[in-house]
Amino acid sequence: MIPKAHEANWKVVGMALASSSFLYTGLGATAAFVALMLHSPSPIRHAFYEVFVHFHFVAAAVSFGCLWVHLHGLTAKAYLLAAIVLWALERATRFFIIFYHNFGRSTTTATVEAMPGDAMRITLRMARPWTFRPGQHIYLYIPAVGWWTSHPFSVGWSETEDAMTDEKALPMSKQDLIAGPQKETISLLVRRRTGFTDKLFQRASNALGNRITLRAFAEGPYGNIHTMDSYGTVMLFAGGVGITHHVPFVRHLVAGFAEGTVACRRLTLVWIIQSPEHLEWIRPWMTSILAMDRRREVLRIMLFVTRPRNTKEIQSPSATVQMFPGRPNIDTLVGMEVENQVGAMGVLVCGNGGLSDDVRKVCRRRQKKTNVDYVEESFSW
Structure with a gap:
């Protein structure tokens, strides 16, 4: 092409x-x-x-379409066809999984609650039972807000609840009687950003009681490549909505300690928030954890409030649940656990880049003297 342009001109190249x-x-x-x-x-x-998701689909479709014409009559077209078939099978499988999990005797619904600090607590009432493990995430579709887009969110809580929340209520139809008295629920904690989450937050904020229920579809669960069961000492660092990733680990390890199924003997949760109001994000989940058997023997919670309005807001409920103003000294906290370390130590962090960097540096220095493993959960997709 270049020699042709040199011999003639770029007009010839265009032709x-x-x-x-x-x-x-x-x-x-x-x-x-x-x-x-x-x-x-x-x-x-x-x-x-x-923008990334939409543009990615368009660019991928353009590239495949161009390649299909470009490879006409060439043997290499068979490889392109194989790639298209694999992509179609993957999409068909995902569609089947979504349909199976979200349609049954009923359909999946999402109750969205607008919370302080531009956050939302989303409770999904699933059409079929699901099984989750700590650290897993789902892809959430809410057609009323974004028809064909899905967004990944960590699962903060899952449980089986009574289908009829009002104990005085009677089943209204034959379907209610067939469905049974229990239903699987999944809870997410989502920070308001732009686009999908902003639209969803506004709809919940404008609804009666700052709560709205919408039709939803959940895909998953995915992930869970890390387990903390084998560590005698576990530290969990969370920043803001990063607590969503850690709550299932806390619940699992406390239950495992009481049942004797995990090695954990010391569990410390460090959560950094801007305001005490943010405690409302996970209050029902944490209330359940604090009521668990033998929780006081293994779990210690440290809350750091970086922007308290006054010192009266900073009150520690008990010796095992403490609240402090300002930011934590990561090196001091890790050092305290190392001094009382039981077995190998696992440190898991989910927060912004600055928090992850600080915890990583401290763990790297400590690895020279003791057995410390550092695990980082990405704060973004």
Whole structure:
């Protein structure tokens, strides 16, 4: 192409591209793949998630379409066909899973509560039973807010509840009698951002009681590559809504300690929030955890409030649940646990980049003298 442009001019090159489907489709596929690469870094995905998702689908479709024409009559087209078949099978499988989990005698619904600090607590009442493990996440679809987009969220809580929350209520139909008295619920904690989460927060805020119930679909669960069961000492650091990832671990380890099924003998949860109002995000979950058998023997909770309105807001409920103003000294907290360490120590962090960096540096220094494993959960998709 370059020699042709040198011998004639770029006008000839343009005519060649326009007259040759092999050339312009190859160039189009290349441009689409370059665009996919340029818009895929994590900062872009995090800041413009919906734009990323939509553009990703469009660019991928353009690249596949161009390649299909570009490879006409060539043996390499068989590889493209294989890729398309695999993609179609993956999409069909996901669609089947979504349909199976969200349609039964009833359908999945989402109750969205607007919380202080631009957060939402979303409770999904599933159409079928699900089984979750700590650290897993789901993809959430709410057609009334975003018809064909899904968003990944960590599962903060799951339990089986009575289908008829009003104990005086009677079943209204034959379907109520068949469905039985219990239903699986999944709870998420979501921070208001832009796009989907902003629209959802506004709808909940404008509803009666700051609560709204919508039709929803959940896909998953995915993840859970980390387990803390084998560590004698466990420290969990969370920043803001990062607590969602840690609550299931706390619940699982406390229950395992009481039943003798995990190695954990010391469990410390450090949660950093801006205001005491943010405690409302997980109050019902934490109330259940604090009522668990033998909780006081293993669990210690440390709450750090970075922007208290006054010192009267900072009150420690008990010796095992303490509240402090300001930011924590990570090195001091980890050092205290190392001095009383039982067995191997696992440190799990879920928060912003600054918190993760601080905890990582401290753990790296401690690894020279003791057995400390550092596990970081990404705060963004």
